[in-house]
Amino acid sequence: MRPGKRTKINELLSTAPVGEKVIVKGWVRTFRxxxxxxxxxxxxxxxxxxVVNYEDLDPSILKRITTGSCVSITGEVVESQGKGQKIEITAKKVDILGDADAEKYPLQPKKHTLEFLRKIAHxxxxxxxxxAIYRVRHAMIFAVHKFFTEKGFYNIHTPIVTGSDAEGAGEMFRVTTLDPANPVKTDSGEVDYSKDFFGKETNLTVSGQLEVETACLALSDVYTFGPTFRAENSNTxxxxxxxxxxxxxxxFYDIHDTMDLAEEFLKYLANYALAHCKSDLEFLDKRATEEEKSKPQVERNELSLLERLQFVVTNSFEKISYTEAIDILRNSKPNKKKKFQYLINEWGADLQSEHERFLVEKHFKRPVILYNYPKNIKAFYMRQNDDDKTVAAMDVLFPGIGEIIxxxxxxxxxxxxxxxxxxxDIPEKDLWWYLELRKFGSAPHSGFGLGFERLIQFITGMENIRDVIPFPRTPESAEF
Known part of the structure; x- marks a missing residue:
């Protein structure tokens, strides 16, 4: 290690260089x-x-060491005399890089609720x-790109500002430079978007799928990984x-090829997390286990966090049609005894999380992929099957979370x-280019979407999606 150069704590803990002089920098968690x-x-x-010694160090500096302060420590690595650690540092010099007001610092060494921590997301x-969550999140970002690179896929950046609604739900954030108090209007009194920056009405994207299809029909295997936006007024x-x-x-993938890729992808990610995030996952596993104890027995997860990850890695995914799933659910005990909040009475019902979890956790006891859904509950771009009732759609269902893909x-x-x-009644003028792809060398093709935060929820065991993204954006919440 080069003299005068900072050494990261993870490097020290992994190498345990007893006898060496080091410089470490970081934030004080406690000062006992x-x-x-x-x-x-x-x-x-x-x-x-x-370990600091008042006789060796400047007392005025030591008085400034408080929970939350940022310090630089120059000292020697020694074998620890205490339990739970192999090494510690005997401080020879302490420099304060950033003071923290001890009385006002909100992160005191005690347990804080997640609701409180959302208010101080910074x-x-x-x-x-x-x-732990942020380190796992980083590992999963890397694993996603690693998987697709190893499979020969190309990463495509799709636009954030778009004139189309891929999902057809209409819940989009408008992008405009027009004066909100006095926008230019047409003769009929409507906002004249032809005078807007892009010359038409535009929004923040809800999905990069439509645009990435253009690259698929030239490069074969592609993927996009980017931000998406939904103006759904939901506080769940x-x-x-x-x-x-x-x-x-x-x-050149059909629906069955796509299901196989989704299974391979999810197993790869779970394996990567288990292999590269061991200490963070063990900590999060203990945390999740404690959280489960506070729930009513009927709401508790039967598997621990680490067991759920192993559950995905070790089990082959059960692949069944939507029609088969409806039959199973209709005849299930929770449905017959009216334990489901949403009872399954007929074919065509849109499945809820309780139904998805029943199939995974109770009936099959393995991850499940449902396919061939009713076309009336799915998006316009999904391939219609020959029965004219269903489309070649698929959903991957996981324990504890339901749909993940x-x-x-x-x-x-x-x-x-x-x-x-x-x-x-979708405006064809917004999708002329998407239709035109079907006129010039069209080819069978397939794809899927994985909500990254939903994945991180599963990997970390966090129950609220607001706790797996650094700065959650929800209705009436854009503080940071």
């Missing part, structure tokens, strides 16, 4: 008995203990829980207004797609 500093720099879940990453633990989506698109084979036939757009 005016002698023991628990220092963390974010590189690992664990702290390094620093500081919550300094807690063990959110430090499952919804965000801004989130990240992973959307691969594959030429949604995808389909895309409708590659021009006439069929055009008719479906007309049936749903």
């Amino acid at each position: 008995n005016n002698q023991f500093i628990a220092l963390n720099d974010g590189s690992a879940l664990e702290n390094i203990q620093v 500081l919550r990453v300094r807690t063990n829980t959110f430090g 633990s499952r919804h965000l207004a801004e989130f990240w989506m992973i959307e691969p698109e594959m030429a 949604g995808g389909s084979q895309r409708e590659e036939r021009y006439d069929v797609l055009k008719q479906r757009i007309e049936e749903l």
Whole structure:
């Protein structure tokens, strides 16, 4: 190690260079008995203990060491005399890099509720829980790109500002430079978007899928990984207004090829997390287990966090049609005894999380992929099956969370797609280029979408989606 150069705490803990002089920098978690500093720099879940001696150090400096302050420690690595740690640092010099007001610092060494921490999102990453989540999130970002690169896919950046609504729900954030108090209007009194910056009405994207299909029909295997936005006025633990989506698109894949890729992808990610995030996952597993104890017995997860990850890795995914799933659910005990909040009475019902979890956790006891859904509850671009009732759509269902991936084979036939757009009264002028893809060398192709925050919820065991993204955007919440 080069003299004068900072050493990260994770490197120290892994190499344990007893006898070496080092410089460590980080934030004080606790300062006990005016002698023991628990220092963390974010590189690992664990702290390094620093032992200070008033006789050796400037008392005026030591008085400024408080929980939350940022310090630089020059000292020697020694074998620890305490339990739970192999090494510690004997401080020879302490420099204060950033003071913290001890009385006002909100992250005191005690348990804080997640609701409280959301109010101080600019500081919550300094807690063990959110430090672990952010490190896992980074590992999963890397794993996503690693998986697709190894499979020969190309990453495509799709636009954030768009003139089309891929989902057809209409819940989009408008992008405009027009004066909100006095916009230019047409003769009929409507806002004249032809005078807007882009010359038409535009919004923040809800999905990069439509645009990434253009690359799929030239490069074969592509994916986009970017921010998406939904102006859905929902305050549930499952919804965000801004989130990240992973959307691969594959030429010459049918729905069965796509289901196989989704299974391979999810197993890869779970395996990567288990292999590279061991200490963080063990900490989050203990945390999740404690949280489960506070729930009513009927609402508790049967598997621990680590068991759920192993559940995905070790089990082959059960693949069944929507029609088969409806039959199972209709005849299930929870449905017959009216335990489901949403009873299944007929084919065509839109499945809820309780139904999805029943199939995974109670009936099959393995991850499930449902396919061939009723076309009336799915998007316009999904390929219609020969029965004219269903489309080649698929959803992957996981324990504890329900749907984690949604995808389909895309409708590659021009006439069929055009008719479906007309049936749903979708403005063809916004999708002329998407239709035109079906006129010039169209090919069978498929894809799926994985909500990244939904994935991180599953990997970390966090129950509220607002706790797996640094700055959650929800109705009436854009503070940071």
